[in-house]
Amino acid sequence: MTSLLLLFLSASPLLHSHLFTHAASTSPPATRPRIIFMTGLSSDDNYDDDYVDEETHSPPTEVLESVKTTLLRQNPQFCHYNPCLENQEPCDQISARTGCLCPGVSRADVPPHAPRIQQLLPISEGDDRGKVEVQWCAPSSVVSRYRVVIEGSETLEFQDVSRRGLVESLEVGTKVCVEAVNSAGHSSPSDFSCMRYAPPESSDHKLFALVIGGGVALLLLLIMAGVIVWKYQMRKKAKRDSADGLGNPSYSREGTL
Template sequence: MTSLRKNLAVLILFLSASPLLHSHLFTHAASTSAPATRAQIIFVTGLNSDDNYEDDYLDDDNHSTPPKVVESVQTTLLQQKPQLCQYNPCLENQEPCNQISERTGCLCPGVSGGDEPPHAPRIQVLQPISEGGDRGKIEVQWCAPSSVVSGYRVVIEGRETLEFQKVSRRGLVISLEVGTKVCVEAVNSAGHSTPSDFSCKRYDPPESSDHKLLAGVIGGGVALFLLLIIAAVILWKHQMRKKAKRDSADGLGNPSYSTEGTL
């Protein structure tokens, strides 16, 4: 029993006194332990690349197929500057602006609906016609409003009302007196436009070429008359000077006349 204790004590003392053996034992124990698993870091450089990333998703122990990557495609819309339709509201017999817009994709000006009275058109000019078969008549010109229009009316102050189609932009009036007020109204199923300062105009005929010619003739006649008067005055003065000189010469030629007295 005593020898067994001695042997155990010697063994413990040997182990504690051998650091090299102690280090070897701990190193062996660490090498036999299970290896630690490191987390794998995956770097994605682009969604639209055609490279194969299958190797990045393969685990060392479990060779499983990589997950599918859904590519997100961003579409950039190139917005062009909107173009206005080539539509002139002052020209007649034109294609409606909404049809031009459907065909070309252009933009029309804002138009009020057919369920409300139209805006007032803009009258342009009251022009007398001096040539052709309509000579002597007055032409009324206007521009369409930004509204749904089914027709137009030309209202003459104190006289009649003339009706025209929705594609019309001008109408003929038989005759007008100077200062007569003329208005143009737009009409649709909801009513008619209200007269305004730009939809009405008073007739003020421009000076015709005949009037200008007459004024020129009168002015030329007056100028010629004045020239004749001036020429007559100059001629009369010239005659008076000649007569005065002649009278003076006749007095010096008389022998009974002397500066020293009467003989």
């Protein structure tokens, strides 16, 4: 009896198909494994970047970090370096320590650019009274020392970290130039590296000029007042003389006619 039943089941394709469908519907769904795409083996850190989740179809959050880094690199920070201040830390050392950017500097095997002279300031107090302080700003070049060239006089040298130097008293109109020097040569004079000495007027000179001007103005006022009084007296005398001459003609001091 059992053998007949097995034979019937195997011979019936319709029943076999129904049983297979029922078994497939009652079995748990298969879980799809995650797929990892490997595009290169140059770095172990690239595995997470190459993985794509099939359910969300979106890259992982590490991509956002890389975008943030790229945006930060597009906004560089310049170094806090003032070429007009002396005894500063060199800009290349500041850049190596903080990662900031320095202005472009010419090579050491070419002559430096000309420095920019700021002012010629006379010294009026202290032990250096009567001398003149020359102030300048460094160029964007490699500099080993500076030279202050005075027209018709001596040339003074200063260190590469210096931005000012004292010279002897100068006459008005004297031309002063600042040159930068390195192993390849020195800078050429230019309109912004040279200046003629024109000392500003001191407060004592201004006060003296005010006193002189006030005295001259007072003297002019006194002269004008004297002229006005003199004219007034002359007119008054002329009126008195004319009044005496127009009296009674029949009267005279000797008696009546």
